[in-house]
Amino acid sequence: MIDALHAALKTLRLSGLTSSLDVRLQEATANHLSHAEFLEILLQDELSVRQDRLIQRRTKVAAFREPKTLEDFDWQFNPAIRKKQIFDLASCKFIRGAKDVLILGPPGTGKSHLVQAIGYQAIKAGFYVLYRSIFDVVRDFLHDEAFAAEDKTLAKYLKPDLLIVDDMGMKQLPKRSGEYLFEIIMRRYENHSTIMTSNRPLEDWGKLIGDVPSATAILDRFLHHAEIITITGRSYRLKDRAGQDAKADGEPAHKDGTDGEGDRDGSPNRSKKKKEESTAA
Secondary structure, X not given: OHHHHHHHHHXXXXXXXXXXXXXXXXXXXXXOOOHHHHHHHHHHHHHHHHHHHHHHHHHHHXXXXXXXXXXXXXXXXXXXXXXXXXXXXXXXXXXXXXXXXXEEOOOOOOHHHHHHHHHHHHHHOOOOEEEEEHHHHHHHHHXXXXXXXXXXXXHHHHOOOEEEEEEXXXXXXXXXXXXXXXXXHHHHOOOOEXXXXXXXXXXHHHHHHOOHHHHHHHHHHHOOOEEEEEOOOOOHHXXXXXXXXXXXXXXXXXXXXXXXXXXXXXXXXXXXXXXXXXHHX
């Protein structure tokens, strides 16, 4: 009978039920569960498995650079970041209201980590997310422009509930970049949410894009309903390097204060002296 149940569940593609059936049968017997209680537990197992798989699929489609979570973020390294403000964004209220977010700050201060972590929370909340660097955006449009597939590419950027455009300002963008970005921002405006990050002030965007009118139009729409977060502080990526440099400059090679060849006063090791004197005698 159990084999028949497993076969039926497999046919119905109820893998969550299949994997937990044997354990749940033992639990039902041991705890004298009613039929309704037993069925509820089995259905919860199936729903849980399906939810996990959905999150995995949407995370893959989001194309994050690397998986990041808010729990992994080092809040102590840069206490100037307002933790409550970030967790408010992770609640996804701004996505439900089709609002936008702009995060400004120097390289290495955690912008990319935070936006990817917020994106992951949005996926867990049931939203579609797409993560792209600004260079990915331009590359996608330039590639598909050559194959007359711009409409398909634009649809890809218009569909997500949350679009994350990272690394604005790393270097000057190719020609027509402003047109592509403007089209995305204009079409998503007041329909879906967008998060952008930049390490350059807004007044530099015209030079970066190479099109001051497009940059002005982009910012006019994007900033209308946007929350602006400015991050300051040191680069997290240089933290370990700074520690290594300090160690190299301030610590001797040996715990006794020598360099391995002499005493603290710079003279040869006393043990070496005694050995030489003994040999000479």
